[in-house]
Amino acid sequence: MMAVLSTVVALVAGFSAFARSQLIQSQETADVSNAENSLTLIYQNNLNASDDRNHVGALLLDPVSQTSAAAACASVNETLLPKSTLQKYHSDFAYALSYQDFAEYFDAANAFYTENGSANNGSYNAGLVDGSKIAVASGGNTFIGHRNQKSFQSLGIPYANNPQRWTYSSHSGSEDCLSLNIQTPYILKSGSKKSLRPVMFWIHGGGFTGGTGADPLTDGGNLASKEDLVVVSINYRLSTLGFLAIPGTDISGNLGIADQIVALDWVRANIASFGGNPKQITVIGGSAGAGSVRALLGSPKAIGKYQGAVAVSNLGGRVTLGLKGDYRTLYSTYYTINQSYAIAGSQIFSAAGCNDTDISIQIACLKQVDALKLVSLPTVARYVVQDGKFVNTPKLILATRNRIRSSTRNDSTAHVPVIFDVTRDDSLKVAPGINSTWAQRIIDSKLFPFYSTGNLTLDSFNVSRRVATDKTFRCIDQATVYAGISTYVFEKAYFYQMERTTGGYDPNKLGGPANNDPNNPYFRFHGADVPFVFGTLSKIREPADLYYTQLTTGYFASFAKTGNPNPDLDYLRVRGYDKVADSIRETGAWNEVTRKGKEVWLLDYPSRSGSFVDVDQCK
Numbered sequence: 001m002m003a004v005l006s007t008v009v010a011l012v013a014g015f016s017a018f019a020r021s022q023l024i025q026s027q028e029t030a031d032v033s034n035a036e037n038s039l040t041l042i043y044q045n046n047l048n049a050s051d052d053r054n055h056v057g058a059l060l061l062d063p064v065s066q067t068s069a070a071a072a073c074a075s076v077n078e079t080l081l082p083k084s085t086l087q088k089y090h091s092d093f094a095y096a097l098s099y100q101d102f103a104e105y106f107d108a109a110n111a112f113y114t115e116n117g118s119a120n121n122g123s124y125n126a127g128l129v130d131g132s133k134i135a136v137a138s139g140g141n142t143f144i145g146h147r148n149q150k151s152f153q154s155l156g157i158p159y160a161n162n163p164q165r166w167t168y169s170s171h172s173g174s175e176d177c178l179s180l181n182i183q184t185p186y187i188l189k190s191g192s193k194k195s196l197r198p199v200m201f202w203i204h205g206g207g208f209t210g211g212t213g214a215d216p217l218t219d220g221g222n223l224a225s226k227e228d229l230v231v232v233s234i235n236y237r238l239s240t241l242g243f244l245a246i247p248g249t250d251i252s253g254n255l256g257i258a259d260q261i262v263a264l265d266w267v268r269a270n271i272a273s274f275g276g277n278p279k280q281i282t283v284i285g286g287s288a289g290a291g292s293v294r295a296l297l298g299s300p301k302a303i304g305k306y307q308g309a310v311a312v313s314n315l316g317g318r319v320t321l322g323l324k325g326d327y328r329t330l331y332s333t334y335y336t337i338n339q340s341y342a343i344a345g346s347q348i349f350s351a352a353g354c355n356d357t358d359i360s361i362q363i364a365c366l367k368q369v370d371a372l373k374l375v376s377l378p379t380v381a382r383y384v385v386q387d388g389k390f391v392n393t394p395k396l397i398l399a400t401r402n403r404i405r406s407s408t409r410n411d412s413t414a415h416v417p418v419i420f421d422v423t424r425d426d427s428l429k430v431a432p433g434i435n436s437t438w439a440q441r442i443i444d445s446k447l448f449p450f451y452s453t454g455n456l457t458l459d460s461f462n463v464s465r466r467v468a469t470d471k472t473f474r475c476i477d478q479a480t481v482y483a484g485i486s487t488y489v490f491e492k493a494y495f496y497q498m499e500r501t502t503g504g505y506d507p508n509k510l511g512g513p514a515n516n517d518p519n520n521p522y523f524r525f526h527g528a529d530v531p532f533v534f535g536t537l538s539k540i541r542e543p544a545d546l547y548y549t550q551l552t553t554g555y556f557a558s559f560a561k562t563g564n565p566n567p568d569l570d571y572l573r574v575r576g577y578d579k580v581a582d583s584i585r586e587t588g589a590w591n592e593v594t595r596k597g598k599e600v601w602l603l604d605y606p607s608r609s610g611s612f613v614d615v616d617q618c619k
């Protein structure tokens with residue numbers, strides 16, 4: 001009948017919420033300890049927030065004898081799982097435990113101790129689980145986290161000393177300035193390195209002047225729980241504080257990029273203590289975060305520190321169409337320090353009233369300016385520059401690798417798998433800044449036919465957003481992956497276009513589809529990918545929205561695990577992710593970009609395979 005009982009199950013309940021962790025004071029006590037036990041949080045997460053009330057999580061502890069089971073639970077401030085709960089949520093537990101076996105985290109010959117008692121099914125609005133405070137020791141520090149219904153979270157961890165203004169940060173200290181957040185399904189036993197999970201390292205966007213790693217839309221808890229990953233999101237210095245560059249001084253710019261690399265170093269040094277594998281890190285960022293990923297792909301200080309890269313809506317801005325280029329161009333074509341200074345140097349000094357003729361006196365003056373005032377001046381620095389240390393080429397080098405693993409290869413760019421994408425209507429503005437002469441040329445070219453719905457406002461926006469999307473996003477990103485695989489610079493590359501979105505950046509207030517029905521026409525705007533990638537969708541308009549986020553998280557998680565976004569069908573079966581498996585069986589694989597096959601994966605539920613879009617228009 002029963003196999004040897006050698007593992008404990010304790011019940012956990014609660015619901016996701018945000019809270020900051022703090023560095024533990026030496027006298028502070030935690031409720032839960034990983035000194036004796038690894039803690040695996042299992043939760044059958046379908047990403048349907050309104051369904052959370054119908055699911056419970058549980059903790060799995062390391063094997064112990066039956067007589068010690070209750071005590072082991074008590075030592076993590078929990079009780080054995082009631083049998084009635086197990087019965088009530090039988091299907092959830094069956095999937096979650098089958099997956100533990102499939103992933104070979106637990107020996108299939110073992111069973112789990114449970115207890116019967118009254119069920120606690122978790123409530124939708126519950127916050128962090130009471131008494132779940134856990135201390136994780138790493139690198140001489142101890143970090144306090146909590147858990148909710150779905151995962152463990154340690155938020156607001158300082159990864160660097162509070163840096164002096166315009167100096168590089170370094171990771172040794174403890175002042176709460178530059179911080180990162182970790183969400184993990186797994187806190188391993190202190191000192192162990194067993195069963196480490198892949199890590200996703202998220203770099204937020206916001207034009208290098210705004211944004212935060214603590215955006216609820218990019219909260220990593222759902223992704224960590226559904227896909228068994230460790231998700232890290234970081235903050236870095238922004239605006240003039242992070243990007244001021246002054247020629248002939250040691251303020252050479254890219255401090256924000258340098259911060260990202262310091263955070264990456266912190267993660268490599270510490271993430272194993274949070275269950276993450278430091279040798280399996282995927283850097284992923286959106287918008288300016290994608291621009292950051294692009295910079296990290298070419299940064300000698302970052303190459304080798306991550307194993308995969310995803311640039312979600314990287315901007316580039318072609319300088320054809322008679323345009324000299326604009327601010328957006330500079331995400332992919334880097335100013336020299338002098339060029340950056342010409343745009344955002346003396347203007348900042350004068351606006352701040354730092355008008356001395358001696359640059360060192362001017363800098364000393366600027367250092368005294370209140371940070372908030374500094375970033376609110378009419379001119380701010382926001383450009384990645386060629387500083388010769390973190391970024392030392394005018395653009396990402398995609399040429400001259402020639403042969404895979406050739407000893408003559410060019411190592412200016414990371415040789416890793418990459419994903420680039422656009423949303424279908426990624427353009428940021430209606431008017432692409434093209435004058436009437438050139439607009440007429442675009443019309444005469446017949447490359448952008450007018451698409452009429454009878455609503456001229458909508459239709460003229462539509463055609464100009466197509467030009468703008470191509471100009472700012474599509475052309476450079478398609479060209480990047482194509483060049484990168486043609487020269488073997490990238491290990492492999494995938495490209496997708498988001499075909500289903502909610503919200504997104506909508507400065508023209510065009511709104512979503514009529515009647516909130518995604519089957520009606522609507523624009524798929526910039527930034528609208530992100531909730532789907534993190535499984536943080538707040539509104540489900542139709543079931544396909546939910547299946548779509550299940551599918552999208554599945555693709556990204558698979559990429560983080562293997563460098564290939566196509567999830568393993570056995571994994572999907574074991575986890576009970578049927579809607580994802582159905583879609584993948586129906587559509588087949590998302591193919592990588594090759595010299596011959598310029599595949600764009602038109603990501604939807606179900607997805608479709610297509611070819612590079614507007615190739616002629618991009619020429």
Ligand SMILES: *[C@@H]1O[C@H](CO)[C@@H](O)[C@H](O)[C@H]1NC(C)=O
Pocket residue numbers: 116117118
């Ligand atoms: C455990 O379950 C048994 C049978 O279902 C029941 O008789 C007993 O009262 C339960 N114990 C508790 C503590 O609820």
Ligand SMILES: *[C@@H]1O[C@H](CO)[C@@H](O)[C@H](O)[C@H]1NC(C)=O
Pocket residue numbers: 053119120121122123124
């Ligand atoms: C389960 O959750 C629902 C919704 O919060 C609640 O009404 C119900 O009492 C709970 N059941 C148990 C057994 O706790």
Ligand SMILES: *[C@@H]1O[C@H](CO)[C@@H](O)[C@H](O)[C@H]1NC(C)=O
Pocket residue numbers: 030031032077130131132
């Ligand atoms: C267990 O959690 C409760 C709150 O639910 C807390 O009051 C108590 O101190 C914790 N016990 C231990 C041993 O940490």
Ligand SMILES: *[C@@H]1O[C@H](CO)[C@@H](O)[C@H](O)[C@H]1NC(C)=O
Pocket residue numbers: 321322323324435436437438
């Ligand atoms: C339109 O832009 C092009 C390219 O910048 C320029 O050569 C041309 O003079 C402009 N025409 C007008 C009418 O401004």
Ligand SMILES: *[C@@H]1O[C@H](CO)[C@@H](O)[C@H](O)[C@H]1NC(C)=O
Pocket residue numbers: 247248338
């Ligand atoms: C950059 O600016 C510095 C200081 O103003 C100047 O000495 C130098 O010649 C400039 N470099 C170039 C390439 O223009």
Ligand SMILES: *[C@@H]1O[C@H](CO)[C@@H](O)[C@H](O)[C@H]1NC(C)=O
Pocket residue numbers: 350351353354355
């Ligand atoms: C600094 O120079 C700017 C531009 O010349 C001027 O507008 C501003 O009033 C000056 N500020 C001070 C404090 O002299």
Ligand SMILES: *[C@@H]1O[C@H](CO)[C@@H](O)[C@H](O)[C@H]1NC(C)=O
Pocket residue numbers: 397399400409410411412
């Ligand atoms: C890589 O390519 C860049 C740009 O073509 C070049 O400057 C650099 O010297 C090359 N590096 C190697 C190792 O070939």
Ligand SMILES: *[C@@H]1O[C@H](CO)[C@@H](O)[C@H](O)[C@H]1NC(C)=O
Pocket residue numbers: 455456457458510
């Ligand atoms: C045309 O489209 C715009 C943008 O969606 C909308 O605001 C406007 O109401 C539409 N006009 C008509 C007549 O439907």
Ligand SMILES: *[C@@H]1O[C@H](CO)[C@@H](O)[C@H](O)[C@H]1NC(C)=O
Pocket residue numbers: 451453458462463466521522523
């Ligand atoms: C915009 O135009 C394209 C054709 O270029 C069309 O497929 C799409 O439905 C249009 N979008 C809207 C919202 O009308």
Ligand SMILES: *[C@@H]1O[C@H](CO)[C@@H](O)[C@H](O)[C@H]1NC(C)=O
Pocket residue numbers: 048050051054540542543544546
């Ligand atoms: C999401 O969960 C709610 C509550 O259980 C349920 O009514 C709804 O049908 C679910 N949505 C989908 C698309 O499965």
